[in-house]
Amino acid sequence: MPDRSSVRKELYYLFETKPYSRKIPRSLRREGKVYLWDFGIIKDEAARFENLVACHLLKTCDFWTDTGEGEFELFFLRNKEKREIDFLIVRDGEPWLPVEVKQADTQPSENWRRFAKLLPCKRGLQIVYQPAWNAHAIGDMHVLVAGASHLLRNLDTAI
Numbered sequence: 304m305p306d307r308s309s310v311r312k313e314l315y316y317l318f319e320t321k322p323y324s325r326k327i328p329r330s331l332r333r334e335g336k337v338y339l340w341d342f343g344i345i346k347d348e349a350a351r352f353e354n355l356v357a358c359h360l361l362k363t364c365d366f367w368t369d370t371g372e373g374e375f376e377l378f379f380l381r382n383k384e385k386r387e388i389d390f391l392i393v394r395d396g397e398p399w400l401p402v403e404v405k406q407a408d409t410q411p412s413e414n415w416r417r418f419a420k421l422l423p424c425k426r427g428l429q430i431v432y433q434p435a436w437n438a439h440a441i442g443d444m445h446v447l448v449a450g451a452s453h454l455l456r457n458l459d460t461a462i
Contacts, residue, residue: 315340318361323378323391323398336379349406352451353389356404356430359455360390366459375399386414391422398422403429411439411446419444430454 319335338361339345342354357377364375373394380388380401390402401424403412409431419427419442427446434450 318357320357320361320377320379320390322381323393334381352406352432353404356402356451356455357390359458360392360402363458364392380418382417386417388412388414388418388427398424400424401427403427405429405431407431407433409433409435409437409448411441411448415441415444415446419446428454 317337317339319337321335322333338354338357340358342351342358345351345354361377364377367373367375374396376393378391378393380391388401389404391398392400392402394400401415401418401422403414405412408429411429415427415429422444424444427441427444429446429448430451431448432451434452435448436450436453437448439446439448
C-alpha cells in the first residue's frame with residue numbers, strides 16, 4: 304500500500320519542491336516545500352500568492368520540457384541562516400532562473416545579494432502582486448521586478 308504522501312501527489316492535491324544545494328554553501332538539502340494545487344483554500348494572502356506563482360512556474364517548466372526546450376525542474380534556495388530565494392528553475396541540470404515572490408516589495412530582496420554571487424544565472428525575477436516593471440543590477444545578475452498579472456500571463460513564451 305502506498306504511503307499517504309504519494310497518494311496525495313497522485314490525486315493532484317499537492318506538489319513538492321526540493322532545495323537546490325549544488326555549489327551553495329550551507330544550503331538545506333532535505334526539507335522540501337509543499338504547495339497545493341487548489342491554492343484558493345489558503346487563508347494567508349502572501350502564502351496564497353506564493354502558491355499561485357509556484358503552480359504557474361511548475362506548469363511552465365513542464366511545458367518547456369514537453370515541447371523540447373530542455374529538461375526543466377523547479378527547486379528553491381535556502382541556507383541554514385534561513386535566507387531564501389523562493390524558486391530556482393534548473394535547465395538541463397544547471398541553475399537557469401531564480402525567482403523571488405513578494406506581496407508588495409518592489410525593491411529587490413536582500414537575499415538576492417547572498418545568492419546572486421553563487422549562481423551562474425545572468426537574470427533573476429522578483430514577482431510582485433501589484434503592477435511593477437523595473438530592473439536592478441546585483442553583481443553580475445540583472446533582476447527584473449515585475450507585476451504578476453503581466454508576467455505570469457506571458458511566462459511560457461519567455462524562453
